[in-house]
Amino acid sequence: MWAAIDFGISNTDVVVWDGRSDVATVRHWKQAYQGEPSAEMVRRLLAQGDVTPRRLRTVAVTGGHHRGLPAAIDGCPLVGVNEVDAIARGGQALAHLPERATPVLVVSGGSGVAMIAARGDQFAHVTGSGVGGGAMLGLSKLLIQTTDPEEIDALALAGNANHVDLALIDVVSGPIGSLPPDTTAVNFGRVARLDAPPARADLAAAVVTLVSQVIGTIAVNAARAQAMEHVVVIGHLTDMHSIRTQIGHVGRFFGLPIQTPAPAGHATALGALLSLPDLKATPGE
Structure with missing residues (x-):
């Protein structure tokens, strides 16, 4: 054993x-x-x-x-x-890879984020981000007075980030390429225009969206820089359904599916x- x-x-x-x-x-x-x-x-x-x-x-x-x-x-x-x-x-x-030797970008989502290029038995750290689980908990404590991941997750799933963020439809008068109108244009951009604070659930959704978009966007760019077609996200950050959902949205948005196995x-x-x-x-x- x-x-x-x-x-x-x-x-x-x-x-x-x-x-x-x-x-x-x-x-x-x-x-x-x-x-x-x-x-x-x-x-x-x-x-x-x-x-x-x-x-x-x-x-x-x-x-x-x-x-x-x-x-x-x-x-x-x-x-x-x-x-x-x-x-x-x-x-x-x-x-889920065709074989273990298939190149894959492994994204470790914990308090911080590390991204590792894995090619068979050859591994190399390629980039990372300070925006991860620690940033999510810190922002949640400041904005919604909790550091409980389960509570943040439940609130985020019930909330609407577009009540906090500005979408493309809010800032431009016409389409931009193939981008959907609800694409995030400015994270937290709506807050400065509001007369009253956003609901806790909407703030939680906005925090999760921000963290997920940072991680997902960096991962997509890193994978393409490494000529990799597979990305998998692991770590306790993916315990949260809202995080898995939002990171998945980022992958689909850029045309590069991101795997988020659970538990990981x-x-x-x-x-x-x-x-x-x-x-x-x-x-x-």
Whole structure:
């Protein structure tokens, strides 16, 4: 049995594989960030799934300050995995691709956003964005007084971003190419014209739209710069249905479908697991 832990800025994810099942049945659990990694933290994280280090052949660790962990805990080796490799490998595992060697841009949507070009076993960080889950939570706290992703998601799904944003139809008198009239022209542009504050749901929808459009647009441009036809978004930001929906809209808008598999919050931990050199087989392959 093998395990992997991804120490994220907001969440820590754990996956465990029994060596027999495929990738769809890898066990996964998470906890909110609780400080810097330590041997005791690793024990506590594994214990949440009734696993001890002594039962494991190897634990892959990635993210955060994982390099500060010891080489072994209770006789179980810890293997550090470069986060770029873990993100790429996890994205490949969850994406629907003709084959694993198919080039794909893997977008890791967490507190921040990293974009990795994956070509078979060759991975390279190509760009990223500071506008991600952290920005969404920060803006939501300022505008709608909540940092609960589930509440933000529910509000965004119920709201209308065009009550906060300006659309093309608001700022031009005729069509611009093939752009639909409800295309966002100015994020939050309507607010300066309003006599009363927008509804919370509309503000939540506008925040989600802004974050999704930034991520999606950068991803499309990065994929085209890398001559890639496939894009997959992973990470806990995609736990939110509203985010998946809006990022999907961006992909369709630009004619480049963006995959948003769910759940995908554990993808980087899964990628770290799949990077272990002592695995006898690769889940799902």
